[in-house]
Amino acid sequence: MASHPKRRKTDIPTVQRVIAVFWPSFLTAGLATILFFTAFNPQEISICMGHAKPVSNIGSYTIGFFLFWILTSSTCALTCYFQQPCHQPVNPESDD
Numbered sequence: 001m002a003s004h005p006k007r008r009k010t011d012i013p014t015v016q017r018v019i020a021v022f023w024p025s026f027l028t029a030g031l032a033t034i035l036f037f038t039a040f041n042p043q044e045i046s047i048c049m050g051h052a053k054p055v056s057n058i059g060s061y062t063i064g065f066f067l068f069w070i071l072t073s074s075t076c077a078l079t080c081y082f083q084q085p086c087h088q089p090v091n092p093e094s095d096d
Contacts, residue, residue, distance in 0.1 A: 021080055025073035032068040037061060 012020075042060030055063070 017080065021076040022073055025069060025076045028072040029065055029069035032072070033061060033065045036064060036068070 037060070042057050042064075043054055045060070046054040
């Protein structure tokens with residue numbers, strides 16, 4: 001198996017990086033949705049928001065889940081981004 005000349009053996013494949021962001025955020029969004037809607041009734045939230053026609057409970061759960069998923073996936077992505085080093089350390093012993 002020939003490796004890409006610029007790719008190191010320690011590099012993580014892109015698919016694995018994407019899954020590392022979306023899978024934990026999916027699980028966290030599910031848990032956040034359960035906990036949030038256990039404490040707050042979707043019908044009362046729609047009344048407080050001033051909607052004339054309230055959204056169904058399933059619709060509220062779906063919207064809430066996707067909002068939590070966006071929130072948690074953005075935080076997971078930022079965590080992965082900030083784990084990368086800012087610069088490559090200079091090795092004075094190398095001749096390159």
